[in-house]
Each structure stands twice: as C-alpha cells, then as structure tokens.
Amino acid sequence: MPDSMIRPSLLALAIALGGAVPLSALAQNDSSVSATQMFDIAAGDLGESLSRIARQSGRVLSVKPEWVQGKQAPQVRGQFTPEQAASYALRGSGLNLSITAGGTWSLVPAAQGDALELGATQITGQSAENAWGPVVGYVAKRTGTATKTDTSVLEVPQTINIITRDEITALGSQSVTQALRYTPGITGGGFSDRVGIFDEPTSRGYSPTPLYLDGLHLPYGGGSTGGALQIDPYLLERIEVMKGPSSVLYGQNQPGGLINMVSKRPTETPIRELKLGGGSQDRRAAAFDFGGPLDDQGEFLYRLTGSGFDKNGEIDYVEQQRFVLAPSLTWSPNDQTRLTLYGHYQKDNGVPEAQGLPAIGTLYSSPNGRIKRSRFIGEPDVNAYDREQYTFGYELSHELNDVWTLKQNSRYAYVDDHYRAPLHGYRFVTNPQTGVDDQRYQTRYGVDWKQRNKVFGVDNIAQATFNTFDVAHTLLVGVDYYHSNSKFLGLYDRNPPIIDLYDPVYGQPMNFGQPFNWDNTTTQTGLYVQDQLKWDNWFLTLGGRYDWAEVDTREPIAGNFSNVKDEKFTGRAGLGYSFDNGVTPYVSYSESFLPLSGTDSDGKPFEPSTGKQVEAGIKYQPPGQDSFVQLSVYEIKQQNVLTSDLDNAGFYSQVGELRSRGVELEGKANLTDNLGVIASVSRNDVTYTKDNDGREGRHPAGTPPLTASLWLDYHFIGDTPLAGLGLGLGARYVRSSDGSDYAEDHFSIPSYTVYDGMISYDLQQSPLRLKGVKVQMNLQNLEDKVYVSRCTSDVDCYYGDGRTITTDLTYNW
Template identity: 65%
Template sequence: MPAPHGLNPLAKALLIRRSFRSTLPAVCAMAMTLTMIGHAQAATVSINIPAQSLGSALQEFGRQTNLQVLYSPDEVSGLRSAAVSGNLEPTEAIAQLLQGTDIAYNVQGNNIALRSRSSGDGSLNLAPTNISAAEESAWGKVDGIVAKRSASGSKTDTALKEIPQTINVVTQGEIKMRGSQSVTEALRYTPGITGGGFAERVKIFDEPTSRGFTPTPLYLDGLHLPYGGGSTGGSLQIDPYTLERVEVLKGPASVLYGQNQPGGIVNMVSKRPTATPVHEVVLGGGSYDRKYGAFDLGGPIDDQGEFLYRLTGVVNDSSSAIDYASQNRMMLAPSLTWLPNDRTTITVFGQYQKDHDVPEAQGLPAYGTVKSTPNGRISRSLFLGEPDVNKYHREQFVVGYEIAHELNDVWTLKQNARYADVNDQYVAPLHGYAFQTNPVTGLNDKSYQTRYGVDWSQHNKVYGIDNIAQAKFKTADIDHTVLLGVDYYHFNSKFLGLYDNPGPGIDLYNPVYGSKFNFRAPYKWDNTIKQTGLYAQDQLRWNQWFLTLGGRYDFAETDNKQPLSGGHSNQKDEKFTGRAGLGYEFDNGMTPYVSYAESFLPQTGSDVSGGAFKPTTGKQYEVGIKYEPKAIDGFITLSAYQIDQDNMLTTDLANPGFSIQSGTVRSRGVELEGKVNVTQNLRVLAAVSRNQIKWESSNDGRQGRTLAMAPPLTASAWINYDFDISTALAGFGVGLGARYVRSSYGSDYVEDSFQIPSYTVYDAMVSYDLEKSPLHVKGVKLKANLQNLTDEKYVPGCNSTLDCYYGEGRTMTADVTYNW
C-alpha cells in the first residue's frame, strides 16, 4: 500500500483495527512500519512524547520513529506512559515510555513487540488483520484531504463506507489548501451544495443549500446553532480556522438530530485539546487591504498528560470589492480536557467572537446584471446603501461541555451540552421593488431604483443537551453498536425591525450618497421552539453485511408571539421519524448501499385565521456506491436520491400577506465525489452533481416549476502538486481548481421567469515550504490563494427580477505560517 501523503517515502502506514475482545486476540499495529534495513533501529531520533494514556503514547511513538509497534489492547488498557523527550535510539525511547508499567518489549526485525510480564506467554498472535490507510478518529484531525471516518451520520465513530447515506467531508487540510475564508467557501467544491447569493459576497452569514433545500441547518459538534431566518440576521458564524473538519450529511437527519430540512445538515467539528503539542501562528495580507492573524496552540498542561488544552484565535480586518464595505473580526476559542483515568474524558469549551462590519447585500435587478441594458452592466463595486448608515454588529459566544465514560467493555455513557448566544444588528438600505424616472436624466431607463431601509436587531439563544448510552456487543455472529439517546433543544428568538419603505432611490450607474432614512414602523416577534426527542439506533454487522436501523419520537412545541399587536399562537406536535440502510462491503473496496430516511420541521408563524402551521415532513430514498481503493489512498462516493417535502408554505391568494400550506417539493439527483492522494506529492478532488427540484403541487401557479437558485448541474475539480525534495523546485507547491455551474432559473414564478447564464470560475494556489526548500527554515510556509483567477464576471443566483447577486471577483489572500 502506498505511503500516505506527508510520511517518509520509505514508510507505509499500517493501522490495525481493534476487534472486540470476543473475536481474535487483537494484536494491533498502532503506528507505521518502515521498509528499511535493520540497523536503522539503532539510529537516534528526535522524540517528544508527553505523558498520556499508554495506547495514545504508543501511537505517537510509532509516528515519530516510523516503527511498527505490536501489542494487545487489553494489556495496555488503563495504563499511562512516562514522558519521553530528546534525541534517543528507538529502543531507549520505548524503555523510557514503559517505565512504571508491567509491559516488556522485544525487537523482532523492524517491529517492536510488547507483552505483559505477568501474562506468562511470551508469544504474540500475529493473526491476519484489517488494514486501513491511516489512523483517524471521527472527531479528530485528518492528514490531507481524504477522510475515512465520521460521526455525523451515526453519532458513533464509524467508517464512512459503513454509513448508508452520503456524507461529504472537508478537512482542515483542504480548507487551508484552498484558502477558504468562510464555511460557505469551504463547501464550494462539495457536490450538491450551492451557496451563491447573499452569503457569497457579504460573508456575514453561512446559508448553504443542500440538494436544492435552503437553508441547510448548521450544527457545531453535533448540536444545533441558532438561526434567525434568512437575511434578517440572528445567526452565529463559525470561523473555519477553528474547525478540524466540515461535514455534510445529505438527506433527512431527524432520527439523530430532530427537526430539520430534508436536504441535510452541515456539522462543523471543532478543534479540541490534543496530547500532541500544537503550536501555529499565521500572519496574512491580500486584496482589499486584508490584515489577518491567527494562532492555534495546544497540548498537555502537566507532565502526566492528565490535562490538555487548546487555544485558537483569529483577528481579521479588511475592506471589500464593494465600495465602502468592510469586515472586522476578533475571535477566541479556548478548551480544556481532563483525563482523570483511562475510561473518562471531560472537555469544557467556549468561544467568543465580535464582528464590526460595514455590509452591502447588493441585491441588484436582473436588468444590468443578468440582462444587458443601454446603460451597460452595473458595476460589481456598487454600494447600494449609504456609507453613514450601513452597519452590522454581532456579538456571539458559546460555552459547553462533553463528557464520556466507559462503564465497562460494553457500555459507554456520553453527554454533550452547549449554550449559544448571538446578539446582532443589521442596518442598511436595500434594493427596492420598482424602477423610477431618473431625476437627473428624466428617463425611465431602469437606471434609477427605489430602496427600502431596514434596522434589524435580533437576540437568539439556544440550549441543547444530548444524552447517549452506547453499547457494543455481539449476538451470535452479529456485531452491534447500539445507541439509546434523549436530547432536548430550546431555541428563543427575539426580533425588532424598523423600516423606511419606500426610502430614497439611487442611481445604479452614478450613485450619489447622503440621503436620509427615517426608520419607523416597528415589528417585533418573540418565538420559542422546544423539542424533546427519544431515539434509538442499531448498527449491525454480519461478516461483510451491515444494516443501520433507527427510530425517533419527538415532542415539539412552537410558541409565536407578536408583542406589538398582541398576536399569539402555540402549536404542539408529536412526530415519529425512521431510518433504515443496508450495505455490503466487497473485498475490492466497493460498498453498495440503499437507504430510507425521514424528517420533520416545525413552522413558525400562523395563517390568516391565527392557526399555527403544521410541521413540514420529508422523506428520502437513496442508493449508492462507496469505494475505498485498496491500492491508493482515496475515497469515492456515487449516489442517486429522491426527496419529497410536504406541507410547504405558499402564498394565500385570497389573503395577500398570508400563507397556507399547499406546497409539495420534489428533489431528484445524482452526486459523484472523489478525493484521492494519488502519491505523496499529488492530490486530486473532483465532484459532479445533477439535481432537479420542482414544485409538485402549489396553489399559486408554481406547480411544475423549478425552484429559483437551484442550478441543475454543478461540477468542480482541484489538483494539487508539491514538488519532490530531490528536485530543484523542492518546497514549491501549486494548485489549480475549477467550478462550473449550469444555467438556472432566477424565479420560480411564471411572470418573472428568466435564466441565469452558466459560468466557470478558476481558483489557484502557490505555496513554498521553507523547511523542504534548500533554505531549510524549519516550520515556515508561505502560501497565496487566488479566487476567480480570470476575474470572471458572473451572477451565481437571483431570487427575483429585482434581487440578483454578483459572484466574487479576483481576490488574493497571502499567508505566512509558522509551526514549532
């Protein structure tokens, strides 16, 4: 098996999967094996291993020495290692590591074999084992771009190929490689995900669309984040530098997570304390006066490795391609892990972030962006608002804890809890709903547009707690991983909106600023959603067959208040959702599967009679193949699906300004994604998505119409090459990517129907690793990313003829990273 990216070219990574104690005696190789000659074992190696659990220390020993360690997991369970540091021979280092334990070692060729002195058996059972490309945790770091495990689709540490639903994983390595500045940008190369529109250029919210459904709910470490609803604000934004990975679970996820859109969820996995020291500082610059700084520090606090910490921070100050717009951020995320014993883990964490921006939504008319006019195209730099009026201030914080305790060899108890709070204000003149005669030229030539002003203040709070009992056991020849869970979710949203409609107009081609806005006509809401869910899941494995069964019963309450008018509605719902998936893992790495999943989503608001809306419901049928090649480090997924969502809100034609639930939407599609570390130097990722989402039923004339901002075909590819250390270009790396989006509709109403042109955008990267270069400057790496290399002028999406958004023009970011 070829060595994974980043290892010594002579090394091959062998990770032996631990089996249940009732199966093979389970001798595990917890690190790497070298195809080297025997005398290399006597060479000194720079080693730095803090005191920690012995199993983790042996993994780190194997990584730092490139040697294979053979041992029985039962014999090291509950033991802790001594700290080892310095330039040492591997045998000297392993002896220090094992001080104070009952474990003896003996060298067998290129292997180091361990056994308990009290076992009375000097032999090791080197039975055939299952081999994977590299060790990986579902919640941990991934070396490179190819992830093999996830917890988003099962709430357990499970191989991706054994989860019978599509899951796309964007690793921190890929985020850095492509220079992503937001979660929306991190998901640009993910099939079935579109993020064009407000979130693409303004970047103060992340509102991705999955399989045609928007917005895709955002989760942080498995718990829901507050969401205010559209561009009114009230949403936390998580900086991608604080994340270990971003995962997209496609399709309904209610069995594990409760109320959700049927298109899927985005689960962001935070960086957490680690036994391996982390020391990184980043300084950056770039287009539009970008000034950027970040740091990531972590490792053991004490010599015994009982306490671990992580501290991550970001500061950012930059202007924008849009005139007068700017971004300013300060963020700090500390976390602490306590390991009182080998069976218990307690982690507490927090995050504080403050944003002071001058935003510009830039919702522009189709005339002048998508469609040509006698006046030409509207400038991409147009500031539609007022420089002295526009502002966006957000203060957000998160605090929580995660506890896991192994009761015995079967049962593990877990509890995750978090409180998240966001308080923000968005003030801006926005696009209007009509053109007027231009007061300067006297012409009504679609150059002068009305505006309306908004002053939106929102305070959203969410508390979530998830209690899990996990059991691993065997019945006959069937392995089980069972989850029994109960979770609680409480979300409160308070909103105050002030408006000026219609406000002063603006010339879209020759703007003159200084108009005054008088914000009035207040509107308030005070909405609360509570949900309690009871769920169960069983992941069954029999030889190469696997079956996932899950069910959940939810009790949900939606309480809507309108303080100014005295309006009040309350809706209580109970809902059962189910999930089932079956797959078979062939010896060649192919794993076909079929699955079915359901979702539900309570609705806020009420109809004309004051009655609360019923939840929308969704169901998905999916078939697919997951392929994990044996001869190369990669992962490929192909899936086809159909999703139906019922009880959708549509316009009440008899009562304008109100809605009724007459809509059904159907999404059908095919997705293909592949990520491969072809060699140590070459990485490739590619994705294609074909999606059609239409109104199956609607009372307002949209039946059979394709939804707006839902491109039928997207495709992307990225290739990255790092030059070998034996060449004259040692240390250099280059990357090139392309994103294609086919023409889509700008409105799903017949009277406004128009097409948005297809477009292709190219991205690029160049890096220079000074440690691998002839300069040999340890730990320093330079990197520059270019988005939209050719400065393509395109429109990624429109909500109507008066609400279109330009895509970002050519933008460069440059960073210097120092690791020590």
C-alpha cells in the same frame, strides 16, 4: 463464556468493510499505520487488552469471543501505532491481526495471517485518525456526524462529505461557505455569500441548510434578518456535510441535510502555530493556535486558538473586522473518563452591502450599460453590521465497563447582532431629471434590524458495544433537549430616497420607523435509538426517534400569539455490503420533520413539514490507498409545504410539495505524498410538484441543475531545487439556472466556470531549511470573471466575487 449464551463481548463493535488485508501489507501502503501514541496496558486478559487498545486509538474490532477466551496478553507499554500495540498484545496467542479495507480490525488464526512481531520501541508521530480528530491530506476515513459514533465512512449508508483541515487550508477558505465550494450538492451565491456576514448554503436544493457545531444546533435568525453565528474556519478541524433527512439523530431539520462543524480540540501532541496574513482589499490578518499537555502525565490537555482580521471589500465602502478567541481544556483522570470544556468569543464589526441588483444591468445590458460589480447601493453613513457571539459547553464520557459508555454533550450559544442598510429596490422609476424610465433609477427599502438569539442544547447518550452470536452491535440510546429563543426588533423606511445605479449620490437621509418585533421560543425533546449491526461483510443501520416539539410565536406590538405543539416519529434504515476489494454498495431510507408556526383559515395549527429520502450508492476505498470515491442517487420529497389557500385569500394551506432528485459523485485522493486531488459532479433536479402559487412544475430560483469541480495540487519534494514549492489549480462549473420561480417573468442565469489557484513554499523542505516556516498565496477567480452567481427574482441578482488574493505566512515550532 459458554457458546450457547448470548452476551456482550469484551470487544468494541467493528463496522467491518470488505475482506481482510494482512497487517504487514497495510503497513507498507497506509500512512496511518505509522502514526503512534502512548500505550500503558498491564498484562492480563487478551480480550480486555485488545478492547482497551481499540478504544484508546479509535479503532473498531470484531471477533468471535471464543477466540480470545482464556488467553493472556503481555504488558503493552511504549510509543506504538495502534496496529503495533494490538499485534504486540497478540504475541504467543496463535492469532494475528487482520485489517479490512475500511480499517476495521479482526483476528485470524496465525496460519492465515502475516504476523507483525515488534519489540519495545519508541516512535514519534501523530495519533491515529478518529472521527473528531485531524486528518493528513484530503481523505477522511471516519465520521462522528453520521451516526454519533466513531464510524468508517464506508459503513454509513448515506452520503457524508468531509472537508478536512488540510483542504480548508489548501483552498484558502475565509468562511465555511468558501470551504464548501468544491463539495457536490452544495450551492451558494446570493445574499449570504455576497454580504459575507453569515453562512447559508443550500444542500440538494433545500435552504437554509442547518448549521451544527460539535453536534449541537446553532442559533438561526431566519434568512437575511441576521441573528446567526458565523464560525471562523480557522477554529475548525473538519466540516462534515450529512446529506438528506437526518431527524433521527438531530431532531427538527430541513430534508436536504445538515452541516456539522467540528472544532479543534486539545491534543496530546504539542501544537504551536503563528500566522500573519495579507492580500487584496487591504486584508490584514493574524492567527495563533497553541495546544498540548499541561503536565508530564498528560492528564490535562489544552488548546487555545485565536484569529483576527481587518479588510475592505471589492464593493465600494465595504469593510469588515473580526476578533475571535477559542479556549478548550481536556481532563482525563483515568482511561475511562474524559471531560472537555470549551468555548469561544467573537466580535464582528463592519460596513456590509446587500447588493441585490436588477437583472437588467447585470445579466442584460440596459441603455446605460452594465452596473459595476463594485457598486454600493446603500448609504456609507448608514450601512453597518455589529455582532457579538459566544458559546461555552462541555463534552463528558465515561466507560462503565467493556460494553457501556455514557456520554453527555452540552452547550449554550448566544448571538446579538444589529444590521442597518437600505436594501435593494423592487422596481425602476422614472429619471427625476428627464421624466423618462431609462432603467437607471431604482427604489430602495431601508431596514434597521436588531436580533438576539440564544440556544441551549444537551445530548445524553448511552452507547453499548456487544455481540449476539456472530452479529456485532453498536447500540445508542439517547435523549436530547433543545431550547431556543429569538428576539427581533425591526425598524423600516419603506420609502427612502431612490438611487442612481450608475452614478449614485450618497448622503440622503433615512427615516426608520414602523416597528415590528417577535419573541419566539422553540423547545424540543427527543428520544432516539440506533443500532449499527455487522455480520461478515454485511452492515445494517436502524434508527428511530420520537420528538415532542413546541413553538411559541409572539408579536408583542401587533398583539399576535400562537402556540403549536407537535409530536413526530422519524425513522432511518440503511443496508450495505463491503466487498473485499473496497467496493461498498448500499441503500437507505431516512425521514425528517420541521415544525411550522401559524394556523390555517380555520385556526388549526399547521402540521410539521416532513421529508423522506430514498438513496442508493456505491462507496469505494481501495485497500492500501489513501483515496475515497462515492456515487449516490437519491430522491427527496418534502410534504406539508405551505402554499396559498385558494379558497381563503390571505391564508395558507399545506398542500404544497417539493421534490429533489439527483446524482452525486465525489472523489478525493492523496495520490502520492505530494499530489492531491478533489473532484465532484452533482446533477440535481428540484421541482415544485404541488403548489397553488403558480410554481407547480417549475424549479426554485437559484438552484442550478448541474455543478462540477476539480482541484489538483502538487508539491515538489526530494533532492531538487524546487523542493518545498507547491502549486494548486481548481475549476468550479455551474450550469444555467432559473432566475425566478414563476413562468410569467422567467429568465435564466448563464452558466459559468471560475478558476482558482494556489502557490505555496515550505521553507523547511527548501534549500534554505528554515524549519516550520511556510508561505501560501491563494487566488480565487483567477480570470477576474464578471458573472452573476444567483438571482431570486428580476430585481434580486448577485454578482460572484471577483479576483481575490490572500497571502499567509505560517510558523510552526
């Protein structure tokens, strides 16, 4: 390979982080080095051998091509850690393997390194971490959401929060919303949390945060009308929250970010798990998770996960049942090709309760006292929710050579749901017995909503890893396509019987009618390019995307129809520097767009709403330690927001603007083998900077300016009678926020702090030595504190959950 030529190297691109750490030192401090997998690589060219080891193990490596030119590697065959396999391949080459603070591989002359010489050995253990795989503990070091490549979290010039499987389990999360409670910048509360039939968190003040499953968009019905898939957290390996605009890789989106849920996948390591659950509210649950090779060669791998539960709610008459089954199969006919087929089916039934209550009686006492947290304001014989959902798809990858890899990710998702209930009212009415407005009786609003949504998405990627001089590249060229259809039929009772909020009488008839429907179709085709560049300690991410989007909005009964076509370019750029001590500062800029349906007073279709973010931050991952800290400051501006047209009543104009500024701090650490910590603080100021509806200068309701959380857990190990016992304690703080968008009816939601707890007992480590058996109890809201979590108006307030206990008995073998 002539030095003067610019050509791709044989080695995968490394996103290097900080200074090099000798392998032997890392082997003593980093638990990931002890994880092993099977390698079978014939003797041959050293560069090709190292490239195959890096690709197989999900490692990234950056070297000068001339260092490996003409050198040979011995056969690498056996059960090794990736680092052991690479060091074995380097025997006799005069080179040693060196590892940066972020886990990136590089090579150094033998005189500068500390060689690790290993003979053939057999070691059992879990495979090394990759961006889509399992993580031991709370600290994930790699992400596939932020760049669509297997990248170190240190080299993502944007905030990325990762909730691991271990964290989901430790917190006792029964939904994705609950799993995000200790994540900075994510706020919940309100209708979706209290009803619990779908997840709709807010990120950096923008709602709803779009949900993705394995990198592809899920159907969304639009707020409280339903029509959204809810993914059971037991099916997930990790949850990744990408903060800020992300249209460059994912197309149309809100500017606050997105949430990507990563499914459990087939594994080379056999998995056999059974779980039985109980708890408060008559919870009865069961789950299973099986996986592993189907043949001796490991060519076929499988995973079969399922769960179900039946429980009541803390609100009177509320109940929920679920059954879900998720199979997947991976076929690897050779080292270059991998195909994974996957799907899931889920059925939900229950009696929900919307629970929107007036501020008087919840936040403030009325002449009648406070409304009970368990109050059911619907009709037990009317309220019901039924949902059927499923997905099926595949992921295919093929390595053409040492430079190019082709990938395709495709999925079809479907949801059909039906929601019936009297919702909260809009005003108090006089007491029908006394004729006095004693703030006791309230109007209601009856709905009977049916919605069927389906989404087909496909993402085609060509990925290249190569060097130009001393600059390493990971280049993506992608084309994705997204087609969504949403059909809705709503029936209404706009004047159902009133209800006594303090002594309700049920069984009053409902009269649904006045139908309204829509049949909306959205298509989007996007062409995107991204390059991750690395030279020395610098890294640079550049991306651009051009989208063609079309939205058909139909209201057949009303006879309305509109068609909006948009084209939009979005960009992204981020620059960072990795110091040798693990400190990585960065700056970035990113954009988003979101098509809007409808027209202005002149009949002109609305332009897409746009988002722009500037972010700067510092990420820190101490070398040799299993910990990660990130601090970021940001400003997001969303423009082209719809607001009333002051010159044309009943129409909207696009002069509105919403700005979000904030600071986020997150730290996660497995301080020892038995002590873990999760901590976060988020300061967020969301303001209407331009608005024609009287909200300019005000904060959106339900967006707290400050949230903070802390979780600690400790497990007794060693030769002690308490061995196997685990204890966890957490606190979540939310500062006072506005309960209304408008000044004329302004009120505040008081600050609150909620405590959570966990007790577990691993009987395998206990004196009983029961292999694979573990019991765990989680308690949310230990004090059973009565508090209001969110209000969107003075008649739409929501209590937070009371004390909830869940217990689980798990058996692994």
